[in-house]
Amino acid sequence: MSTQINEKQSVKPFWQDLFAGGLSGVATVGLLQPMIYYKNMSQARSIESQSTTLAGKMWTFSPRALYRGAGGFAASFAPTIALQTVANSVFANWMNPLAAAALAGAASSIVVNPAELIMIQQQKTGKSFLQTMKILVKTAGPQVFFRGLVYTAGREVAFTGAYLGLTPYMKERFKQMGAAPGPAHMAAALVWLPP
Template sequence: MSSVTPLEHTAIGGVAGFTETCIMQPTIAIKNALQEGRPIPRSPMTLYRGLAVNSAATFPITATQFGVNRLLESLHQQHLGYNPTGISTIGIALSAGASSAFIGCPAEFLMIQQQKSGLSLATQLKSVAGSFGAATMMRESLYTAGYLGVAPLLKAKLTGHSAFEGTPGAALVVSGVSAGILATLTSHPADTIKTRMQAHPDNTAFPHYSSVASTARHIVATEGYGGFFAGVLPRTFRLIGAVFILTGIRGTLVDAIEDARYAGSKAASQ
């Protein structure tokens, strides 16, 4: 198992999450607009509205996912005597994603309200309160299971397959796209419910968005089950990109730390 510590993985996750958000923010704005039934933003300024709070929030969210994932991997190896594989890897990633929901939910609520209102961050901070944790926890768990669980497992499986011999990078591409699509399809209904609830926080004016269950019932009654997948195309594009960005930065920085550590220990022994 990697010698990189949970704390170091936490720092790597923060950098990776911040970078991914800055690159993929327009897809988030388009997805939110489609889920809420608002016109799709056209100008770059509108597409990047809410970037400050979203990137600031994503830093600790992804840091938590990376750090908790590495910590649980270490505990698994320490207590069971072998590295996690298969279902264990996905289960650990699910738990890491769930842990990050406590950070992400309030921040995403603020971002969505800012995208709708066009208010400054300082003004919007004064006007919002509350969180919608259940749907966010479900979404983050499934999303994290995709990029920290399914993607590396699938890549390892495909790398050793004869069909991918002589095609460097093919296993990475196929595993990344597959994990991104799977993460989107499994987590998107929860994301739609979360977005609707956060976009309509006034339970008096919008009683059908007062809970996860009532929101789900309202979507089915008014739009059918297809309503759960509003905005799925931009989010699919975003998550596929996120898988490559997050796992790419993770692999690069982990290798750099391990190489530096090995070089340091080799120099010390001479």
């Protein structure tokens, strides 16, 4: 009977982690997509500074342009955050929380890397998700989706290690110092204290 309770308890956090991670991934894309658009267009403009049409496209306020590629990005980013959250919970059973979070980030780069490439190309060309994938495969082969994977993994190790490993640790440290849970969580997201 105690085995059944443990099985139910292990399934419940998995689904909670999966849902919470996926929902926060979609919300993040919704909030950040316009900034990502301007960053990508600014970078492209600096590389292709001779193109007046590209410079004119950068400062649009049209939701159609700002959110170009957001569907594909959300369709990959939501599972990425869900994967990070679930993997972190699994890895935390065998290693310290910071290492578990960092490893979860590295694992998620396999999903993040191709998704970001497709989104950036969609923003530049205005083509659909499938058209963009076909063009990338035709021009550079399927391996193009994994170009830069090591750098993406490094970024995700730092990002996921911070938000899933370091932030909860810092929150507990601030609570031990007498902070209420809400302020402790906010401070943990902004400040690092040595152990």
